[in-house]
Amino acid sequence: MSNSGEYPKRFETVLRLKDGTEIFVRPLKTEDRDKLYQMYTALSKETNYARFLIRKPITRWIVEKWTDINYRDKMALIATIKENGEEKIIADSRFYTDKETGEAEIAIVVLDTWQNKGIGTKLLQYTIKVARKMGIKALYAYISPENKRIIHVTKKLGFKAKWISESIEYKIELPLKQNKTK
């Protein structure tokens, strides 16, 4: 599989955490598939469940599929660090747009050892910025009501949560103002 769109270098950025650590964020590339697989298979069971709401391990095939990003309706931003001179993925934030509604389903995960350091908030904030620049009308996600951390983080960023009783999940939503220049 290869990424069908042109790599949007303009979406590369550096995020600075409260403790001064700098994290490089960039759109995902086809050649990242092994590193992405390493990140997803290193997640704890709890993190894996919080992200996918199912208790199944991630397969290489699924990760291959997720590496197939076109930078238009399928977008993924990864946070990376250097470990022993090698680039390592520590977080993945992505959204898939419904072409009919212009709204996109978003999902984010931070590697366990890097959680609670501000990366999720900063990466989500940046993903919202990118989605807005790409003309996405709204972002939404389905989450477990027990996932207090993502509820806290998304509330801070302006998402509203509503209870989906049929599926015992929360739907969180953020309408985006269409201002591509900001």
Ligand SMILES: CC(C)(COP(=O)(O)OP(=O)(O)OC[C@H]1O[C@@H](n2cnc3c(N)ncnc32)[C@H](O)[C@@H]1OP(=O)(O)O)[C@@H](O)C(=O)NCCC(=O)NCCS
């Ligand atoms: C949810 C997730 C993306 C957040 O990323 P993170 O880097 O850990 O989050 P941050 O460090 O930026 O922020 C965590 C915030 O939650 C707060 N928090 C932590 N545990 C909490 C809890 N049990 N209840 C309420 N708030 C909590 C922290 O105090 C912090 O808030 P603050 O910045 O106002 O002090 C990450 O924890 C993760 O990958 N979780 C598993 C996957 C997942 O749930 N994905 C979301 C569904 S798609």
